[in-house]
Amino acid sequence: MEYKIGVIPGDGIGPEIVAQARKVLDRVASLYGHTFAYRELLLGGACIDRHGVPITDETVEGARASDAVLMGSIGGDAKTSPWYKLEPKKRPEAGLLSIRKALGLFANLRPAVLYPELAGACPLKPSLTEGGFDILILRELTGGLYFGDRHTAVENGLRTAVDTLTYNEEEIRRIAVKAFEIARKRKHSVISVDKANVLDSSRLWRAVTEEVAKDYPDVTLSHMLVDNCAMQLVRDPKQFDVILTENMFGDILSDEASMITGSIGMLASASLNDTSFGLYEPSHGSAPDIAGQDKANPIATILSASMMLRYSLDRQEEADAIDRAVSQVLEDGYRTGDIMTEGCQLVGTKEMGDRIVERIRKD
Numbered sequence: 248m249e250y251k252i253g254v255i256p257g258d259g260i261g262p263e264i265v266a267q268a269r270k271v272l273d274r275v276a277s278l279y280g281h282t283f284a285y286r287e288l289l290l291g292g293a294c295i296d297r298h299g300v301p302i303t304d305e306t307v308e309g310a311r312a313s314d315a316v317l318m319g320s321i322g323g324d325a326k327t328s329p330w331y332k333l334e335p336k337k338r339p340e341a342g343l344l345s346i347r348k349a350l351g352l353f354a355n356l357r358p359a360v361l362y363p364e365l366a367g368a369c370p371l372k373p374s375l376t377e378g379g380f381d382i383l384i385l386r387e388l389t390g391g392l393y394f395g396d397r398h399t400a401v402e403n404g405l406r407t408a409v410d411t412l413t414y415n416e417e418e419i420r421r422i423a424v425k426a427f428e429i430a431r432k433r434k435h436s437v438i439s440v441d442k443a444n445v446l447d448s449s450r451l452w453r454a455v456t457e458e459v460a461k462d463y464p465d466v467t468l469s470h471m472l473v474d475n476c477a478m479q480l481v482r483d484p485k486q487f488d489v490i491l492t493e494n495m496f497g498d499i500l501s502d503e504a505s506m507i508t509g510s511i512g513m514l515a516s517a518s519l520n521d522t523s524f525g526l527y528e529p530s531h532g533s534a535p536d537i538a539g540q541d542k543a544n545p546i547a548t549i550l551s552a553s554m555m556l557r558y559s560l561d562r563q564e565e566a567d568a569i570d571r572a573v574s575q576v577l578e579d580g581y582r583t584g585d586i587m588t589e590g591c592q593l594v595g596t597k598e599m600g601d602r603i604v605e606r607i608r609k610d
């Protein structure tokens with residue numbers, strides 16, 4: 248098969264980690280007889296440098312013409328980068344939000360898995376994580392505070408800023424349906440996270456989620472307030488299977504969940520629309536402080552490529568081969584700096600990519 252893959256290397260460590268994921272995909276291609284035709288697309292700071300804006304029609308059209316898009320990371324150091332002297336709408340992050348909206352990528356899957364080999368890097372007490380955990384955060388990605396009306400003005404002589412949190416029932420229903428469908432392929436449990444003791448939008452979220460649950464009698468639905476969820480993630484992470492939540496809560500909880508896995512450098516993500524198309528990116532940022540130094544962990548991007556094979560291209564075997572290779576390289580004891588522990592072998596970005604390529608085998 249030939250697949251068209253849009254590639255957004257992005258900023259900071261983006262280009263180096265994406266290069267490793269491409270090596271891995273090329274190895275999969277030669278082993279399994281596929282062709283990946285890559286088309287590079289500009290987004291974020293790299294796009295600002297070329298065109299003065301963080302996204303262009305060419306980027307969106309290029310993504311639309313692809314079967315899936317693989318992305319590194321975008322953005323720079325807000326204190327020192329000239330990109331952050333621009334008005335908010337022209338900064339790198341605005342490009343990311345625009346592409347999510349333009350492609351209708353409403354479902355953001357962020358798995359937080361504790362690898363047994365990395366248990367030592369987890370900051371929680373071993374008694375809390377014994378046997379590991381496997382959480383899937385499903386974050387609504389095109390609604391809520393991120394896309395509601397906002398403005399800053401002087402009102403009654405005071406500088407006043409307004410952001411609006413809006414959800415309609417359709418937006419809630421489609422993400423809830425995704426949560427239940429995903430839970431069916433996992434441990435059949437959905438915990439929906441909201442702030443229903445305060446917010447109207449959360450009360451609607453709860454009501455619609457319960458309506459959807461009626462179609463999934465085999466899946467257990469429970470509700471948890473977001474402040475409690477933040478606490479439960481560090482108190483008893485093993486209680487979670489699928490966490491379903493709105494955009495802003497998901498942004499915050501997914502960073503927290505990544506931390507308890509030991510390294511944000513390990514976590515992949517998929518952003519899907521209602522077709523098989525998706526945008527795949529590591530959950531971490533562009534780490535400008537270590538960019539270009541061969542220090543970044545490419546595993547989150549490599550695992551994002553595996554999610555791409557699984558969810559957009561329906562190549563399960565190939566995705567399994569990548570996941571196995573990553574586990575084996577960790578078992579072999581190779582570590583980038585972020586996941587380094589005593590007794591392991593420290594490697595750079597490229598070597599980590601090479602080790603994973605070497606370990607890819609057909610089942």
Ligand code: IPM
Nearest residue numbers: 322340341343344498501530
């Ligand atoms: C993320 C990031 C983005 C978000 C930023 C870069 C706009 O934090 O993907 O989690 O808030 O969605």
Ligand code: MG
Nearest residue numbers: 498499501502
């Ligand atoms: Mg975030």
